[in-house]
Amino acid sequence: MAGQRVFVAQLAGLPVFGSAGESIGKVRDIVAALRLDRHPPRVLGIVVDLPTRRPIFVPMLRVASIEPRGIALTSGSVSLRRFEQRRLEVLLLGQLLGARARIATTAGSATLVDVAIEPTRTRDWVVAKVAVRERAGRLARRTPVQVLAWGDVRGLDPAELTGTTITGTEQLLASFEGIRPADAATVIRDLPAARRYEVADALDDERLADVIEELPEEDQKDLLSHLDEGRAADILEAMDPDDAADLLAELPSGISERLLELMEPEESGPVRRLLQYSFDTAGGLMTPEPVVLTPDATIAEALARVRSPDLTPALASMVFVCRPPQATPTGRYLGCVHTQRLLREPPFELVAGAVDSEMARLSPGAGLAEVTRFFAAYNLVCAPVVDEEDHLLGAVTVDDVLDHLLPENWRELGLAEMGIGERPRTAAARIPARPRGAGRA
Structure with a gap:
């Protein structure tokens, strides 16, 4: 959906479909978060009327595509709690359309007739443009619609839109x-x-x-x-x-x-x-949602998966190749392909031809010391966790390992208190002598 711009007036009453194509309801409104600066507001999600007329909120991360025939959602759960608008939220259809504003360049008064939303590179959606019609005298001809950047319009800050004092x-x-x-x-x-x-x-x-x-x-x-x-x-x-x-x-x-x-x-x-x-084991440290592909996937498909902004840099550093099913625990684990290797291969080739089947893997019961040695020995930031039956269970990333090696209260300490930016100390001096708190049984 990168680069897609959607004017919200077109979305009113549009059907909403689940990941399997089933009908969920219809669009009632679009919710955005108001900001105190002039940056475009972030679009939080859509308000969907269920067939029972009950309005629910669907986050934008659940939106797979927006097409003229309807909005498709990704798989995953959505809360069925009745939608309740919060104070710093604005309904783009119900509140913003028809609102009065001022055009910054001309200081003229205008009315908002539409709002355009578009996704950013990080998959967030923002209110990028506003369509306004400048207000003229009663006897003047109808003025043309202008499409302006959000920052070129005044009078749309939270206090003016809501008519209340911001706490x-x-x-x-x-x-x-x-x-x-x-x-x-x-x-x-x-x-x-x-x-x-x-x-x-x-x-x-x-x-x-x-x-x-x-x-x-x-x-x-x-x-x-x-x-x-x-x-x-x-x-x-x-x-x-x-x-x-x-x-x-x-x-x-x-x-x-x-x-x-x-x-x-x-x-x-x-x-x-x-x-x-x-x-404090590989099973306890791992994430069950690494990038998993079947051997008949192409290099181009693999690169498209690791480009996802939802992935951390560590998870994007490697794809894992397995027999179906792809969801963990997977079918038979065949090996991994480093992203650097993907970049060197022709996009039409299959990942099966680039698989590293010799790289060691971690067992779910491997202790923290073994996991740490694994990362140090192989210069990795992501490692597979595989059970005795060759099923991929997940992947451990280096950030989770560091989280357990750093002092228990590292999030509360400043950089100087942890010795970062000071004269280097030995690795042993930075690693606590005792493990983290109780954790999982």
């Missing part, structure tokens, strides 16, 4: 737009508890999940316990399975089991498998 919490939320989750987590961690809960309640599920993944363990548990059970389960579904498993492992067994039951089966299944392993 300190809302200003903080607006400032989160455009910053990395790790930076937002640092800000949230330093807030008083009451303000922290206000921010968590106001963030959308995808954004809150990203932030929680970057928080220290105790803060993760604190925020999750603040949420009601239904939303806590939604947040866990939005998290990476390995991060969700790490967090659930720290909760009382009754609470973690209850949350797993509330999650959709296709989301809870990978998390349950991860919980079988100790936190």
Whole structure:
């Protein structure tokens, strides 16, 4: 969908289809997050009317394509909770169309007649353009429509659109737009508890999940316990399975089991498998969602998969080749192909011809010391985890290994406190003598 621009007036009433082509409902509206600066607002998702007329929210990450005949969704779960608009959200159809604004270059008054959204390279959608009609005198002819950049129109900031005063919490939320989750987590961690809960309640599920993944363990548990059970389960579904498993492992067994039951089966299944392993083993460290291809896939297909902005650099460094099924645990594991090798091969060739079948693999029970030696010995940032029956279970990435080697409170320490930027110390001095906290049983 890169480069696709969609004017939202065309989306009203458009059918919405599931990944198998089944009818879900129709588009009621599009939700965007207001910002305090002049950067384009981020599109959060669409409001879909179910056949029962119940409106639900579908995140933009679940949108596979937008076509004239309808909107197709990717596979995965969507919360069926009734949509409720938050204060710093704007409905593009219901609130923005027809709003009055000012054109920056002419200072003339105008009316918004349409809004264009488009995806960025990171798969976020933003409000890129606005179509306005300049307001003329009563007797003047109808003026033509102009398509302008969001920053060329004034009067669309949160206070003017909502007609209310923006609170300190809302200003903080607006400032989160455009910053990395790790930076937002640092800000949230330093807030008083009451303000922290206000921010968590106001963030959308995808954004809150990203932030929680970057928080220290105790803060993760604190925020999750603040949420009601239904939303806590939604947040866990939005998290990476390995991060969700790490967090659930720290909760009382009754609470973690209850949350797993509330999650959709296709989301809870990978998390349950991860919980079988100790936190300090390859099975406990791995993600169950690496890039997996069958041997008849082409080099071009493999390169398209590793280009996905949803992948971390470590996961994008390697593809794994297996017999069907491709979902972990896969069919027979055949080997891996490094992305560097993919770049050297003709795009029409099959990945089967580039497979490295000799590279060692990790067993799910391999301990942290063995995993660390594996990465050091093979100069890797991603490694396969394979069971005794040759099924690929997942992949360990170097960032998860570092997370367990660094001091337990490394997220709370400054760079100087961890010795980064100071005179180099030996590796042994940086690695804690004791393992991290309890973790998985």
